[in-house]
Amino acid sequence: xxxxxxxxxxxxxxxxxxxxxxxxxxxxxxxxxxxxxxxxxxxxxxxxxxxxxxxxxxxxxxxxxxxxxxxxxxxxxxxxxxxxxxxxxxxxxxxxxxxxxxxxxxxxxxxxxxxxxxxxxxxxxxxxxxxxxxxxxxxxxxxxxxxxxxxxxxxxxxxxxxxxxxxxxxxxxxxxxxxxxxxxxxxxxxxxxxxxxxxxxxxxxxxxxxxxxxxxxxxxxxxxxxxxxxxxxxxxxxxxxxxxxxxxxxxxxxxxxxxxxxxxxxxxxxxxxxxxxxxxxxxxxxxxxxxxxxxxxxxxxxxxxxxxxxxxxxxxxxxxxxxxxxxxxxxxxxxxxxxxxxxxxxxxxxxxxxxxxxxxxxxxxxxxxxxxxxxxxxxxxxxxxxxxxxxxxxxxxxxxxxxxxxxxxxxxxxxxxxxxxxxxxxxxxxx
Numbered sequence: 001x002x003x004x005x006x007x008x009x010x011x012x013x014x015x016x017x018x019x020x021x022x023x024x025x026x027x028x029x030x031x032x033x034x035x036x037x038x039x040x041x042x043x044x045x046x047x048x049x050x051x052x053x054x055x056x057x058x059x060x061x062x063x064x065x066x067x068x069x070x071x072x073x074x075x076x077x078x079x080x081x082x083x084x085x086x087x088x089x090x091x092x093x094x095x096x097x098x099x100x101x102x103x104x105x106x107x108x109x110x111x112x113x114x115x116x117x118x119x120x121x122x123x124x125x126x127x128x129x130x131x132x133x134x135x136x137x138x139x140x141x142x143x144x145x146x147x148x149x150x151x152x153x154x155x156x157x158x159x160x161x162x163x164x165x166x167x168x169x170x171x172x173x174x175x176x177x178x179x180x181x182x183x184x185x186x187x188x189x190x191x192x193x194x195x196x197x198x199x200x201x202x203x204x205x206x207x208x209x210x211x212x213x214x215x216x217x218x219x220x221x222x223x224x225x226x227x228x229x230x231x232x233x234x235x236x237x238x239x240x241x242x243x244x245x246x247x248x249x250x251x252x253x254x255x256x257x258x259x260x261x262x263x264x265x266x267x268x269x270x271x272x273x274x275x276x277x278x279x280x281x282x283x284x285x286x287x288x289x290x291x292x293x294x295x296x297x298x299x300x301x302x303x304x305x306x307x308x309x310x311x312x313x314x315x316x317x318x319x320x321x322x323x324x325x326x327x328x329x330x331x332x333x334x335x336x337x338x339x340x341x342x343x344x345x346x347x348x349x350x351x352x353x354x355x356x357x358x359x360x361x362x363x364x365x366x367x368x369x370x371x372x373x374x375x376x377x378x379x380x381x382x383x384x385x386x387x388x389x390x391x392x393x394x395x396x397x398x399x400x401x402x403x404x405x406x407x408x409x410x411x412x413x414x415x416x417x418x419x420x421x422x423x424x425x426x427x428x429x430x431x
Contacts, residue, residue: 024228026229028142028146028231031146031219032142034220035218042134049124049128052126056121057120058117064103064105066102067100068099070096071096073094073095094291094292094293096289097289097290097291098289098290099287099288100288102284103282106281109279110275110277110278112270119268122264123260126257129257133253133254136429137426147233148211151411151412151414152204155407155411156207158404159197159200160201162197163201166190166193166400169193173186173190173191174187215229233415235417235418238362244355244424247429247430248351249348251428251429252427252428253429254343258343262340265333265336269329269330269332272326273326278313279312281310287307288303290302347427351427354420358420358424361413364409365413365414368410368412368413375402375407379399382395382399
């Protein structure tokens with residue numbers, strides 16, 4: 001009866017994980033597609049990109065046209081003396097009508113309009129780069145969680161296999177104890193190891209479930225769906241350090257955004273310097289005016305016509321405000337240059353660290369795969385020897401731990417190598 005209870009307990013644990021493996025498979029590319037479609041951060045960045053695109057206009061090169069009109073009525077009492085004659089007007093009504101259309105065109109402003117247009121184009125390019133950076137970062141995070149699930153599922157399989165062996169070992173110990181071939185100490189040690197492996201399996205199942213929750217969150221699905229990842233970790237051909245370094249200097253998202261910031265600072269300097277130059281405007285318009293006064297000397301007056309001309313203005317002295325803005329713009333350029341150099345140094349340092357991890361784990365994979373194979377083979381042999389009574393329970397437990405450790409190291413090396421590969425491609429702007 002005791003052995004049947006063990007069997008039921010073990011089988012229930014395996015059935016608990018069975019629905020996970022029965023789910024429909026979703027590949028990495030599909031996960032990425034769903035994430036990019038649903039992610040709110042990407043949508044917000046795309047909206048900001050649209051705003052930046054709307055700001056790239058030629059409005060600063062074009063004239064402005066305005067229409068205005070007014071009507072005013074007044075009732076006045078007046079007394080007018082002319083040539084010894086006095087005229088008194090009581091409650092005289094005067095209606096005044098004005099209307100017009102005007103055009104103003106800035107022809108020259110120290111080239112500020114041209115630099116402002118270039119600045120807006122650069123800000124739009126920077127918003128495009130920020131959107132790409134957010135997209136790449138999301139893809140990298142999703143890939144990391146996707147491959148983490150693969151590793152955790154492999155660890156789950158190893159835990160299930162280890163539990164099956166512990167259950168078989170406990171059954172063997174129970175039979176031997178029943179016929180007096182084993183002590184109670186061996187039986188209880190087998191029971192303790194079986195319970196420990198059962199607990200470890202449940203913890204690993206929780207780890208797998210939590211990994212799926214994080215992946216679902218990255219895809220913005222917020223569903224409880226699990227078990228849809230059924231893949232393997234495949235490394236791309238080995239990357240070369242110099243290639244990654246050169247690609248990063250040319251295409252790294254953060255460096256490109258920083259370069260756009262430097263360009264914007266340069267345009268701000270040119271815009272500030274434009275205040276040292278005069279501005280030239282052309283204006284033209286058409287005006288209409290009408291005055292009606294019932295009791296006045298002049299009862300009707302109308303005027304209308306065209307007007308046009310040029311105006312030139314030059315701010316000779318502004319309390320050194322223009323000089324201050326120019327100096328600040330120059331200092332901002334230096335600050336941007338220093339920040340860029342610092343960022344470039346950090347990016348290259350991160351690449352070196354990542355590449356060391358990447359290269360080391362590639363070397364480790366072959367060793368750890370061999371170790372995992374040897375550990376699995378040794379565990380099978382140890383189980384056979386344990387059944388024959390040629391191996392103690394404690395010695396068998398050591399083989400179990402060696403097997404679990406070897407599996408963990410093997411998949412950890414593969415995972416770290418893959419994550420380092422993805423991170424290097426992200427740094428190089430090639431993701």
